[in-house]
Amino acid sequence: MHELIAAPFLEDFLLLRPGHASGVKIRGHHYLELRSLAAEEGPLPGWLCRAAHRRWGLDLDAHGSTREVVLVREPSPYGHGRASYEVNNGCNWACPHCVYGDKRHEGLPWPQRAKLLHTLRDAGVVWLELGGGECTIDPHFADTYAYAHDLGMMVEILTNGSTLDRPQLLGLFTGRRPYRITLSVYGATETTFDGFTQRRGAYRKFRRGLAAAREAGLPLSLSVVVTEANAHEAPAMRALAERYADRVREYTHMSPTFTGGSDPLAQQAPDYLHHRTPFTGCDAGHTSLNVNPFGLATVCKISRDHPIPLLREGVAGLTRLGGIADQALRRHSGCTDCALQQSCTTCMPLVTLYRKAGAPLDRYCQHA
Structure with missing residues (x-):
């Protein structure tokens, strides 16, 4: 190895x-x-x-x-250095803020998945994020992770931590180390955490997984998610995260689902909304991409229009992705001639989702 x-x-x-x-x-x-x-x-x-x-x-x-x-790694003419791959959108928890909406257990069979990973390697992907609903409960997760690692990718895992104490996973990650494992913190007590995830025992599983990963010396990152349901424990959640990881991020802005569903917006804790920096563009679609559980490549997780079927078109299909990204980021409708574009904090694909969800204007627009 x-x-x-x-x-x-x-x-x-x-x-x-x-x-x-x-x-x-x-x-x-x-x-x-x-x-x-x-x-x-x-x-x-x-x-x-x-x-x-x-x-x-x-x-x-x-x-x-x-x-x-x-x-x-061989040079690639396609120049996509980063990718996120939603292995499977199914999940063993039912968090109300989740942007995936209906968390269905569905994904590619192994032969097609191996072909997809080869395509991402050939596209030049060096950093690969494995996520979805809860990727570690997917039946082909271990093979997917090991294969991506063996193809020369630096792999990050997005997980709720519920399975990290399993010996098979710990053996996999210690033998083939990820460059980062990112877990989300939904509460500092069993009552709040289990209530948020709507799963009895979730907090105990999270703490066991977190402790096992740290004991194994795995590189941890923790995301503190603050909503109306757990805001009263925000300081304790931060303290918990800082005890286990050097890298801690805090997320307070709730977004619609990726299909424009409004349910997650009801979880917003208004007192925790903070000023975001102006959106000045990004490399999505040009040097990075997202792949859903069926091998459809899109600009990013937010901008999912005009998906490219990688299993049918192969890596050459990605030559269209940059043009799709440029079109997606172009301001339109009421944003076309807005005088506040230079200080706008929301990209156009996210504006489109907020509008589809019927979100209050103050969630995404300076004109509120």
């Missing part, structure tokens, strides 16, 4: 280590040298051993050939 990954990423070349968020930017001729040495089963170059020791404290002197240590 590879210790390191050498990969083209946009205009750069990176040296990465699975399970670690930090990397090393290398020069083009160093990447080409690694590519040649891996093909010829040549020895590890001295500069690589020194760089790995400085960055990760990794001693490679006793290792053999470059091919045994470094997985060298």
